[in-house]
Amino acid sequence: xxxxxxxxxxxxxxxxxxxxxFSYEKSLREQAIELMQDARLIDGHNDLVxxxxxxxxxxxxxxxxxxxNKTHTNLAKLQAGFVGAQFWSVYxxxxxxxxxxxxxxxxxxxxxxxxxxxxxxxxFVTTSQGISxxxxxxxxIGIEGGHSIDSSLATLRMxxxxxxxxxxxxxxCNTPWSESSSKGMHNFYPNVxxxxxxxxxxxxxxxxxxxxVDLSHTSDMTAKAALSISKAPVIFSxxxxxxxxNHSRNVPNDILQKLKKNKGIIMVTFNADVLACGRKVVNVSxxxxxxxxxxxxxxxxxxxxxxxxxxVERFPEGLExxxxxxxxxxxxxxxGWNETELKGVLRENFLRVFREVENVRNLSKLMDVGESETLxxxxxxxxxxxxxxxxxxxxxxxxxSVTQPLSLTFVTVSHLILYYES
Amino acid sequence: xxxxxxxxxxxxLRLLLPSAGQQHREEAERIMTTTPVIDGHNDLPxxxxxxxxxxxxxPEANLLLLNDTHTNIPKLRSGHVGGQFWSVYxxxxxxxxxxxxxxxxxxxxxxxxxxxYPDTFACVGDSDGIRQAFQxxxxxxxIGVEGGHSIDSSLGVLRTxxxxxxxxxxxxxxCNTPWADNWLVDTGDEPALxxxxxxFxxxxxxxxxxxxxxVDLAHVSVETMKAALNISKAPVIFSxxxxxxxxQHxxxxxxxxxRMVASTGSLVMVNFYNEYVTCRxxxxxxxxxxxxxxxxxxxxxxxxxxxxxxxxVSRLPTGLExxxxxxxxxAELLxxxxxxxxxxxxxxxxxxxxxxxxxxxxxxxRSLGHTEHGDMGTHRTRGHIEHGxxxxxxxxxxRGHIEHGxx
Numbered sequence: 001x002x003x004x005x006x007x008x009x010x011x012x013x014x015x016x017x018x019x020x021x022f023s024y025e026k027s028l029r030e031q032a033i034e035l036m037q038d039a040r041l042i043d044g045h046n047d048l049v050x051x052x053x054x055x056x057x058x059x060x061x062x063x064x065x066x067x068x069n070k071t072h073t074n075l076a077k078l079q080a081g082f083v084g085a086q087f088w089s090v091y092x093x094x095x096x097x098x099x100x101x102x103x104x105x106x107x108x109x110x111x112x113x114x115x116x117x118x119x120x121x122x123x124f125v126t127t128s129q130g131i132s133x134x135x136x137x138x139x140x141i142g143i144e145g146g147h148s149i150d151s152s153l154a155t156l157r158m159x160x161x162x163x164x165x166x167x168x169x170x171x172x173c174n175t176p177w178s179e180s181s182s183k184g185m186h187n188f189y190p191n192v193x194x195x196x197x198x199x200x201x202x203x204x205x206x207x208x209x210x211x212x213v214d215l216s217h218t219s220d221m222t223a224k225a226a227l228s229i230s231k232a233p234v235i236f237s238x239x240x241x242x243x244x245x246n247h248s249r250n251v252p253n254d255i256l257q258k259l260k261k262n263k264g265i266i267m268v269t270f271n272a273d274v275l276a277c278g279r280k281v282v283n284v285s286x287x288x289x290x291x292x293x294x295x296x297x298x299x300x301x302x303x304x305x306x307x308x309x310x311x312v313e314r315f316p317e318g319l320e321x322x323x324x325x326x327x328x329x330x331x332x333x334x335x336g337w338n339e340t341e342l343k344g345v346l347r348e349n350f351l352r353v354f355r356e357v358e359n360v361r362n363l364s365k366l367m368d369v370g371e372s373e374t375l376x377x378x379x380x381x382x383x384x385x386x387x388x389x390x391x392x393x394x395x396x397x398x399x400x401s402v403t404q405p406l407s408l409t410f411v412t413v414s415h416l417i418l419y420y421e422s
Numbered sequence: 423x424x425x426x427x428x429x430x431x432x433x434x435l436r437l438l439l440p441s442a443g444q445q446h447r448e449e450a451e452r453i454m455t456t457t458p459v460i461d462g463h464n465d466l467p468x469x470x471x472x473x474x475x476x477x478x479x480x481p482e483a484n485l486l487l488l489n490d491t492h493t494n495i496p497k498l499r500s501g502h503v504g505g506q507f508w509s510v511y512x513x514x515x516x517x518x519x520x521x522x523x524x525x526x527x528x529x530x531x532x533x534x535x536x537x538x539y540p541d542t543f544a545c546v547g548d549s550d551g552i553r554q555a556f557q558x559x560x561x562x563x564x565i566g567v568e569g570g571h572s573i574d575s576s577l578g579v580l581r582t583x584x585x586x587x588x589x590x591x592x593x594x595x596x597c598n599t600p601w602a603d604n605w606l607v608d609t610g611d612e613p614a615l616x617x618x619x620x621x622f623x624x625x626x627x628x629x630x631x632x633x634x635x636x637v638d639l640a641h642v643s644v645e646t647m648k649a650a651l652n653i654s655k656a657p658v659i660f661s662x663x664x665x666x667x668x669x670q671h672x673x674x675x676x677x678x679x680x681r682m683v684a685s686t687g688s689l690v691m692v693n694f695y696n697e698y699v700t701c702r703x704x705x706x707x708x709x710x711x712x713x714x715x716x717x718x719x720x721x722x723x724x725x726x727x728x729x730x731x732x733x734x735v736s737r738l739p740t741g742l743e744x745x746x747x748x749x750x751x752x753a754e755l756l757x758x759x760x761x762x763x764x765x766x767x768x769x770x771x772x773x774x775x776x777x778x779x780x781x782x783x784x785x786x787x788r789s790l791g792h793t794e795h796g797d798m799g800t801h802r803t804r805g806h807i808e809h810g811x812x813x814x815x816x817x818x819x820x821r822g823h824i825e826h827g828x829x
Binding site: 058100102103106107109110111113150152154155157158161162369371381382383384386389 | 471472475476477478479512513515516519520522523524526527529530531533534574576578579581582585586
């Protein structure tokens with residue numbers, strides 16, 4: 001009798017503790033959401049602003065960004081995806097190089113500013129502190145492609161003044177001073193390898209200003225050159241792992257190791273084409289493989305997130321738009337990533353990099369401002385050549401322009417008369 | 423002999439007693455010590471580009487020692503220059519080419535000038551900033567874009583220039599833009615394209631009013647002057663133009679327009695270039711004073727200002743060879759019985775009045791819910807606009823960011 005009562009008690013105890021334990025055990029999904037509520041995502045790259053140009057000619061009053069459904073991105077989705085800060089790309093097409101790239105870039109920057117001032121959910125910031133302090137979705141600006149500066153360090157400085165905080169040294173075209181990872185898409189400057197001397201000046205000036213150097217879209221040579229000369233940590237705003245998928249947009253292991261030494265960050269991107277190398281099934285797991293690999297080579301402290309939403313067409317199943325980020329975090333939890341590592345990926349790693357870049361700026365001296373002359377080799381018919389410039393003569397008109405020819409005529413006629421008279 | 427001693431006595435008296443001219447000169451210096459001149463237009467940045475390719479770090483580009491330009495720091499000081507609109511002019515040849523980039527480079531050189539010589543220059547973006555610079559005995563430095571070709575027909579670029587500190591834009595230089603006619607249309611050298619402002623030109627002007635960027639009508643055709651004076655909700659300026667009545671050069675302002683200047687509370691900042699002052703290649707200081715007298719007569723003293731065009735022109739009047747000579751001109755005006763009040767108005771108060779009004783109009787337009795114009799769009803329903811973003815200058819001098827309105 002005693003034993004049976006003890007067993008019953010034991011069973012009740014077990015059942016009780018089972019219920020208690022069950023009610024405390026959260027699903028991974030819930031854990032992911034709780035984590036992201038606490039540590040909202042800083043995403044490295046989004047091309048919504050390009051879409052606004054293409055669909056709405058930058059007329060913000062024609063669109064409601066909260067509910068927009070033609071794009072991967074709208075404000076409601078960003079909130080659902082626990083996005084705390086977004087770098088908006090002000091990309092302009094490579095075909096504008098040597099034409100009106102500067103004007104177009106300024107127009108894209110203008111749209112970001114107007115956008116971020118028009119919605120109470122958004123707040124334009126330019127510092128790491130600004131991101132940390134923001135209770136809204138912090139807006140920052142990234143230029144995508146060195147062609148936007150038109151080989152002018154002064155233009156780079158003006159972009160910084162306007163709030164731009166990173167520049168990808170190339171997009172899919174070479175500039176006169178840096179080499180892209182894309183081959184054959186454009187015909188610009190085919191003989192440029194890595195970074196030229198001027199390209200090094202650009203990186204130095206970016207360090208001095210406090211602008212993050214972004215190596216997404218650059219060739220391996222460019223990335224290595226930048227990593228060796230930059231005094232500050234660098235970023236890849238939207239690239240993934242070459243080892244998992246050998247796409248030229250991805251980063252090979254040796255560069256990942258250099259990045260680790262540099263204390264920089266690779267913000268892993270979601271573009272299905274660079275994740276899966278043509279494999280049919282592309283899902284959250286495919287993406288998580290890239291995370292696992294990079295963690296192995298460079299440590300989780302080198303990792304961030306740069307979705308590239310609205311910049312490309314194909315995304316993994318389950319990650320179709322900017323509300324789906326929690327699915328990635330859920331998968332990484334499943335794979336044993338801990339909270340510290342995930343908070344690092346979500347925001348802390350990026351903030352560390354940004355703070356160090358700001359530190360390098362604060363230590364830089366005013367006299368080191370980049371004053372290299374614009375390269376002679378970029379001279380073309382769409383540029384004023386000051387060396388051969390004839391200043392427009394300020395003509396004096398009115399009275400004298402009439403009198404000069406008249407008086408000449410008078411003198412000639414009178415001479416003729418006198419001649420014939422004699 | 424009595425005759426000779428009278429002569430000696432007269433000479434002695436002459437030497438001992440200050441002459442009227444000297445008295446006026448001293449008076450001018452006294453007035454300008456508390457009310458220095460705000461000049462409407464100086465092309466030093468263009469000289470820095472041509473001579474040094476904007477490399478301010480070169481030893482020969484030292485603004486304290488530079489001696490073959492009209493402008494350098496010691497001369498600005500002895501000329502009692504308290505405020506200067508630095509022109510970020512780029513030639514008309516850049517239109518449809520690299521005008522935007524070149525303008526950015528000129529804006530950059532002004533910012534760097536302020537950074538490199540912080541004891542002399544204070545880059546400011548509003549009328550309060552000018553007053554503060556006066557207090558701290560620095561040259562309040564502002565930026566003027568010279569020619570609508572610099573915006574490449576883009577309102578986004580116009581707004582960007584405002585954010586970078588540009589506070590006036592001359593609607594044209596000496597070339598038509600796709601939206602405004604220039605003075606060469608009046609001489610017959612160029613065909614009229616718009617007879618003033620096109621519809622987009624009016625949009626540009628409205629956007630300038632909304633932003634708080636002063637409209638400058640130097641270099642434009644008479645029809646453009648009239649169109650702008652009629653449409654603008656804020657007073658306008660002529661940053662460097664003189665009186666057509668005295669010298670019939672089409673860069674100058676005809677009397678009928680001077681009357682519109684008076685009725686709109688606008689400002690004509692008189693240009694010193696010989697060709698515009700006497701319509702010949704020589705002139706003297708008194709000729710410039712004649713122009714100031716004329717504008718005062720036709721449009722009132724509240725419409726007069728100084729717009730020397732130093733370092734933008736080749737031939738300047740005897741007595742006004744460089745930026746140290748403003749006090750001599752003020753002395754001449756004193757001799758012509760201008761009162762101290764009137765001189766202070768012409769030197770600085772008129773410009774500050776205009777600038778304040780331009781700022782007020784901007785604030786009013788923004789709070790009424792006027793949206794910015796989209797790049798290709800027209801005026802639309804109420805919505806939120808940003809108010810002057812942070813005007814930062816490369817290092818750490820950003821002003822506070824102010825926001826108005828809601829969604």
